[in-house]
Amino acid sequence: VKAISLDDGSTDNCGILKFEARKMTDKCGFGTVKYTPTVEFCCEEVGSSIMVELLVTDVHNNTNVCMVEVKVEDKLPPYITKCPADITLDCRDDYKDLNITGNPEYVDNCGVVKVTSKDTININHCGEGTVTRTWTVVDKQGYTNSCVQVITLVNKRPFKSTDITWPLNYETEKCYSDLSPDALPAGYSKPKYKESGCSLVAASYKDQVFSLIDGACEKVIRTWTVLDWCTYN
Secondary structure: OEHHHHOOOOOOOOOEEEEEEEEOOOOOOOOOOOOEOEOOOOHHHOOOEEEEEEEEEEOOOOEEEEEEEEEOOOOOOOEEEEOOOOEEEEOOOOOOOHHHHOOOEEEOOOOEEEEEEEEEEEEOOOOOEEEEEEEEEEEOOOOEEEEEEEEEEEOOOOOOHHHEEOOOOOOOOOOOOOOOHHHOOOOOOOOEEOOOOOOOEEEEEEEEEEEEEOOEEEEEEEEEEEEEOOOOO
């Protein structure tokens, strides 16, 4: 800033020779501490008021001074040079992991003080859907810039029959014993299946009961049905 820019109507009967100024404090490390025709300010002073002493010299080398308070502002907003690209993930992936989804790249003449993100989540009970992520970059002056990233979640590995381990056939010498699934030993009782956050699996059964058949006092034909409600059509 030129020292004369700090003046507000100084006069002299014989004429003014020059305007000079110096900062009373200096956070920059290169600001003027001696009277000079210009005064330098820096990003470290953004948001603060700096006291500057204005020195006015007339043509006969008479001088006078006054104090001027300069409020330092950053006039330029941050600029996002690259927003994280839209991405499609498996619904089992952690969409909150920024190592997977990425971060924005940005520049600012005085540096960025904060980078935030806000998610608008539209995911169904099967873990599929979209996450709209709004990135916001804030600089020292409080100016902001934003961009939007869309994260799509799909089920890349749907539930299938090979994920099911069916119960084995069961024989017992105890006639008319309790043959409900909960009463049978492990491996014979219920189907087992691999379930993830992208599936809603349920198992049900129907029994056909026969008495005194094939040399047995009782025979149960049990039909199991395993259903994933996320892939069922």
